[in-house]
Amino acid sequence: xxxxxxxxxxxxxxxxxxxxxxxxxxxxxxxxxxxxxxxxxxxxxxxxxxxxxxxxxxxxxxxxxxxxxxxxxxxxxxxxxxxxxxxxxxxxxxxxxxxxxxxxxxxxxxxxxxxxxxxxxxxxxxxxxxxxxxxxxxxxxxxxxxxxxxxxxxxxxxxxxxxxxxxxxxxxxxxxxxxxxxxxxxxx
Numbered sequence: 001x002x003x004x005x006x007x008x009x010x011x012x013x014x015x016x017x018x019x020x021x022x023x024x025x026x027x028x029x030x031x032x033x034x035x036x037x038x039x040x041x042x043x044x045x046x047x048x049x050x051x052x053x054x055x056x057x058x059x060x061x062x063x064x065x066x067x068x069x070x071x072x073x074x075x076x077x078x079x080x081x082x083x084x085x086x087x088x089x090x091x092x093x094x095x096x097x098x099x100x101x102x103x104x105x106x107x108x109x110x111x112x113x114x115x116x117x118x119x120x121x122x123x124x125x126x127x128x129x130x131x132x133x134x135x136x137x138x139x140x141x142x143x144x145x146x147x148x149x150x151x152x153x154x155x156x157x158x159x160x161x162x163x164x165x166x167x168x169x170x171x172x173x174x175x176x177x178x179x180x181x182x183x184x185x186x187x188x
Contacts, residue, residue: 022147023065026098026180035097036176037116039072043170044163048118049087050175051158054151058111059070059184063147064157066178069124069133070140073171080157084151085127091115101176109183113167124160134164135173147180 026032040048050069054062069079094114099107135141150159159175 006079010089019125023180029102030099030101031180031182032100032178033097033108033110033112033180034100034175034176034178035094035110035114038092038096038112038174040116040118040173040175042077042119042161042163042173043063044166044168046119046121047088047123048120048171048173049124050114050116050118050161050177051087051091051156052151052177052179053091053113053115054153055111057143057156058153058182060111060153061184062112062141062151062155062157063182064145064149064151064177064178065147065170065180066142066144067148067157067159068140068142069159069161069178070174070176071135071137072173073169073170074137075169076137076164077163077171077173078131078132078160078164079135079141080124081129081130082160083130083149084125084157085124087117087120087124087158087160088119088122089120091117094128100185110178114177115138116175124158127158131169153184
């Protein structure tokens with residue numbers, strides 16, 4: 001049989017196509033990171049917050065993919081999502097941050113910081129409170145944003161935790177994040 005005849009009569013092998021989720025692709029590239037705050041305490045008279053902070057002059061854009069808030073108490077509390085704000089108090093950097101792909105050597109190091117503060121008074125200044133959520137008692141609220149929340153150098157995503165009532169109560173929570181970083185492409 002000639003090559004021409006084989007091409008007409010013999011079945012062709014299908015092309016193999018693989019669909020890779022964007023987050024896996026970013027992890028394979030060493031661009032995806034995960035991290036959490038320490039345990040945060042606040043009350044009906046104080047607040048707490050956890051944040052992804054993209055430092056000034058970082059040269060990257062921050063793509064927030066997922067955030068979680070775990071409530072370790074038996075009462076609900078309110079979480080406010082703020083974009084590009086100045087939260088009260090001074091943020092402490094978290095040491096609980098890692099690249100998602102730990103097989104890469106050396107490990108990639110994020111430019112974005114996970115920061116937090118607890119038992120602070122006051123509220124965020126500037127920026128915008130884009131939405132609020134209630135975190136149920138003994139539960140974890142999970143929000144997958146698929147990287148659509150994008151923050152430039154100097155920007156931040158702040159999850160501000162506050163009591164919804166005036167009854168004396170102490171709350172305990174942890175805030176966690178998953179994100180990726182992309183170098184800023186300069187237009188010419």
